[in-house]
Amino acid sequence: MAHRTDLFDVGALRLSSGEGRRLELDVPVDGFDFGGQRYSIPGGQVAAILDVAHTTSGYALRLRFQTALVGPCMRCLEPAGHEVEVDAREIDQPGGGEELSSPYLEADELDLKAWARDALALALPTQIVCREDCLGLCAVCGEDLNEAGPDHAHEHEPDPRWAALRELKLD
Numbered sequence: 001m002a003h004r005t006d007l008f009d010v011g012a013l014r015l016s017s018g019e020g021r022r023l024e025l026d027v028p029v030d031g032f033d034f035g036g037q038r039y040s041i042p043g044g045q046v047a048a049i050l051d052v053a054h055t056t057s058g059y060a061l062r063l064r065f066q067t068a069l070v071g072p073c074m075r076c077l078e079p080a081g082h083e084v085e086v087d088a089r090e091i092d093q094p095g096g097g098e099e100l101s102s103p104y105l106e107a108d109e110l111d112l113k114a115w116a117r118d119a120l121a122l123a124l125p126t127q128i129v130c131r132e133d134c135l136g137l138c139a140v141c142g143e144d145l146n147e148a149g150p151d152h153a154h155e156h157e158p159d160p161r162w163a164a165l166r167e168l169k170l171d
């Protein structure tokens with residue numbers, strides 16, 4: 001059984017430089033708003049694989065997980081059932097400057113929850129849809145165009161600009 005882990009003490013692994021360890025952990029991930037819709041993670045957590053490698057003076061970290069997102073299609077609002085795959089890496093090297101300092105590692109304590117949340121946000125597609133060719137909702141009446149069929153249409157009000165043009169007499 002994997003442990004539900006928000007914060008992980010990498011120092012407790014007592015790795016010497018050159019050593020690594022692979023761990024399976026359940027990491028809590030909260031629901032989030034995206035594109036005006038609300039999405040959640042089944043069970044509120046992900047089964048993640050964390051690789052910790054002790055480099056000469058710091059750590060190289062890799063976090064991987066797959067999760068479904070529970071929430072609506074951004075076009076038609078039906079359940080979307082989207083899957084996201086996350087593969088994120090961090091390097092923390094004391095004295096290596098800003099670029100080699102992980103914002104998630106504080107004195108050997110790894111903020112897995114924050115890292116998983118940010119990595120998931122970066123892995124999201126631009127739109128979450130039920131399927132690539134989802135037709136969405138009719139802009140006029142709001143009907144689901146996936147079900148309405150190809151004949152769904154509305155009488156268009158004549159554009160007042162055309163009415164004005166018709167009154168012009170062109171010789």
Ligand SMILES: [Zn+2]
Pocket residue numbers: 073074075076077078129130131134135136
């Ligand atoms: Zn859809």
Ligand SMILES: [Zn+2]
Pocket residue numbers: 138139140141142143152153154
């Ligand atoms: Zn319509």
